[in-house]
Amino acid sequence: MSKLEEVKAMVEAGKSKLIPDLVQEALDEGNSAQEILKAMIDSMMVVGNKFSAGEIFVPEMLIAAKAMSRGIDVLKPLLAGKSSVSLGKCVIGTVAGDLHDIGKNLVSMMLESAGFEIIDLGVDVPAAKFVEAVKNNNNVTLVACSALLTTTLPAMKETVQTLKSSGLTGFKIIVGGAQVSQEFADSIGADGFAPDAGLAAKKAVELVKTLN
Numbered sequence: 236m237s238k239l240e241e242v243k244a245m246v247e248a249g250k251s252k253l254i255p256d257l258v259q260e261a262l263d264e265g266n267s268a269q270e271i272l273k274a275m276i277d278s279m280m281v282v283g284n285k286f287s288a289g290e291i292f293v294p295e296m297l298i299a300a301k302a303m304s305r306g307i308d309v310l311k312p313l314l315a316g317k318s319s320v321s322l323g324k325c326v327i328g329t330v331a332g333d334l335h336d337i338g339k340n341l342v343s344m345m346l347e348s349a350g351f352e353i354i355d356l357g358v359d360v361p362a363a364k365f366v367e368a369v370k371n372n373n374n375v376t377l378v379a380c381s382a383l384l385t386t387t388l389p390a391m392k393e394t395v396q397t398l399k400s401s402g403l404t405g406f407k408i409i410v411g412g413a414q415v416s417q418e419f420a421d422s423i424g425a426d427g428f429a430p431d432a433g434l435a436a437k438k439a440v441e442l443v444k445t446l447n
């Protein structure tokens with residue numbers, strides 16, 4: 236089994252303690268950080284499918300998520316560069332009712348590399364808290380909302396609509412997450428959508444450039 240396959244298998248099995256060394260060994264074997272990240276995302280798809288099939292339950296999903304987060308910690312310095320430009324502050328969070336944070340954390344990392352100063356509100360963030368964060372921080376140019384559940388799409392809609400009707404200006408809103416599509420983003424009035432963390436950073440830069 237290659238180191239990449241081992242990383243995949245051990246993330247699926249939720250072997251958090253083994254992951255940092257395995258990820259380092261996979262890097263030493265010549266795999267890129269992007270390849271290893273993709274392998275771990277594939278593992279989470281497998282985990283999700285097993286959950287849907289009733290083969291595993293929430294605790295197994297949780298330990299797999301912990302293992303993936305440990306792997307991302309090792310990859311972070313390689314995935315995230317340092318930008319010399321400053322694009323203002325980004326308020327980011329997973330919307331109300333939703334506890335998934337791996338995707339949000341990846342997006343946050345890529346936005347930081349692109350030049351945003353990150354204000355991370357965490358998970359299960361009510362619309363009012365996003366508004367409060369924009370109000371209480373100067374130079375917020377971007378609000379980024381993540382949602383992983385079909386049942387939390389209404390909370391994403393509420394967040395976008397609350398921000399839009401708050402009277403606050405000078406920022407764009409980008410949304411994303413497994414159940415979010417361009418069509419849904421358009422339907423709730425978000426300014427932008429991206430299917431993954433890399434494209435989220437690209438889209439965010441495009442969006443804030445239109446502010447001036």
Ligand code: B1M
Pocket residue numbers: 276279280281282283284286287293294296297299300332333334335336337338339341342379380381382383384385386409410411412413414428429430431432433435
């Ligand atoms: Co949950 N869960 N989960 N889960 N979980 C999913 C999402 C699910 C698809 C699994 C399945 O059934 N196949 C399913 C949702 C089905 C649906 O709604 N259609 C599901 C369910 C049902 C649930 C519970 C309801 C289960 C239960 O309790 N019965 C429950 C809900 C809890 C809650 O939130 N209130 C629950 C709980 C959990 C855990 C807590 C155990 C754990 C999360 C731990 C954590 O995040 N710290 C968990 C996990 C791990 C998953 C899966 C297996 C993996 C998610 C993940 O981290 N993927 C997931 C299955 C799957 O996704 N295939 C599943 C890796 C991550 C990198 O991908 O977050 O999609 P993702 O991010 C991507 C893109 O979406 C995008 O960029 C990233 C890639 O670069 N992206 C953005 C994300 N945010 C973005 C924002 C952007 C732009 C792009 O702009 C701002």
